[in-house]
Amino acid sequence: MRGSAKWYWQRVTAIILVPTSYWFVLFFLNNLDVSHTMMTSSLDNLFVKFLMILFFFVATFHARLGLVTIYQDYFDTDKVKIYSRLTDVLLLLVILFILPIILI
Amino acid sequence: MTTSPLSPHLQIHKPVLTMVFSITHRISGIIFAVSLPFLAIWIGSVYFAPTLFESITVFFNFTLIKLIFIFWFFALNHHLLNGLKYFLWTFAKGMELNQVYLISYSILIINIIMTTVFAWGIF
Numbered sequence: 001m002r003g004s005a006k007w008y009w010q011r012v013t014a015i016i017l018v019p020t021s022y023w024f025v026l027f028f029l030n031n032l033d034v035s036h037t038m039m040t041s042s043l044d045n046l047f048v049k050f051l052m053i054l055f056f057f058v059a060t061f062h063a064r065l066g067l068v069t070i071y072q073d074y075f076d077t078d079k080v081k082i083y084s085r086l087t088d089v090l091l092l093l094v095i096l097f098i099l100p101i102i103l104i
Numbered sequence: 105m106t107t108s109p110l111s112p113h114l115q116i117h118k119p120v121l122t123m124v125f126s127i128t129h130r131i132s133g134i135i136f137a138v139s140l141p142f143l144a145i146w147i148g149s150v151y152f153a154p155t156l157f158e159s160i161t162v163f164f165n166f167t168l169i170k171l172i173f174i175f176w177f178f179a180l181n182h183h184l185l186n187g188l189k190y191f192l193w194t195f196a197k198g199m200e201l202n203q204v205y206l207i208s209y210s211i212l213i214i215n216i217i218m219t220t221v222f223a224w225g226i227f
Contacts, residue, residue, distance in 0.1 A: 011194060014187050021180065028143075029225045033165055036154045043150055056144060063137035070130055073111040094140050097148030104151055 006065055013062040020055040027052075043104045056098040060091045125208050129186045132179035139176055170226050177222045178215060185211040 001009075031042055043049065067087050071080045117123050146164070149157040163169060189207050192198040198207055 011191065014191065018184060018188070021184065024143075025177065025180070025222070029222070032226065033161060035161075036150065036157050039150050039157065043147075052147060056140070056147075059136075059140060063133070063140060066130075066133045067137055070134070072108065076110070077108075090141055094144040097141070097144035100148055100151040 006069070010062065010065045010069075013058050013065070016054070016058045017062055020051060020058065023051055024055050040104060043101055049101055049104070052101060053098060056094060060094050064088070064091055121208055122204060125186055125189075125211070129183060129190075132183040132186075135176065135179045136183060173226055174219060174223045178219045181215045181218050181222075182211070185215060 027042075027048070031039055034042070043052070064087060068080070068084050071083045075083065114127065146157070146160050149160060164173075186208075189198065189211065192207075198204065
């Protein structure tokens with residue numbers, strides 16, 4: 001991805017994350033001490049599922065852009081490649097953990 | 105080996121306000137990125153491992169973990185509010201030195217208030 005495209009998407013994802021992260025924080029506070037049954041019913045809502053998946057997808061993308069920028073500032077090209085791949089694996093796991101909530 | 109110039113070591117910078125907010129922006133971003141897999145496991149476990157979910161709930165409700173969550177929220181909030189400052193800078197707004205100082209101190213004060221509310225909510 002070109003530098004200008006990264007710069008642009010960093011900002012687009014940031015704007016989406018302003019409302020969605022505060023929504024996630026509220027969801028987190030409301031469901032911090034609930035039972036499994038209550039949590040299942042909290043997630044059994046199309047709007048909640050949509051926001052949850054949107055938040056995790058956009059946060060993952062935003063995190064990847066930011067982390068790679070940090071690697072590029074402090075490490076040489078070879079290390080940037082290795083760390084970027086490791087980050088990809090971790091963030092892919094995030095997506096894999098989140099997607100099953102569609103099935104709830 | 106290196107194709108682009110690397111950032112100088114952090115220690116050589118004098119810790120002025122703009123630099124402190126810039127480096128803490130990066131640190132808080134890393135903190136939130138690291139927390140993402142854990143949050144994803146928490147949400148995902150509701151579907152694929154109900155017993156794991158129950159264990160995570162117990163874990164999340166330990167006082168020490170709650171204190172870490174308060175710090176986590178402080179970092180997230182700092183990143184979000186400071187990010188809005190950079191968004192203003194994108195449009196070349198708020199770049200006068202006195203505005204930078206005013207906005208940066210406002211970020212800190214708003215964050216302390218919001219984190220207090222969060223702490224009140226979590227306990």
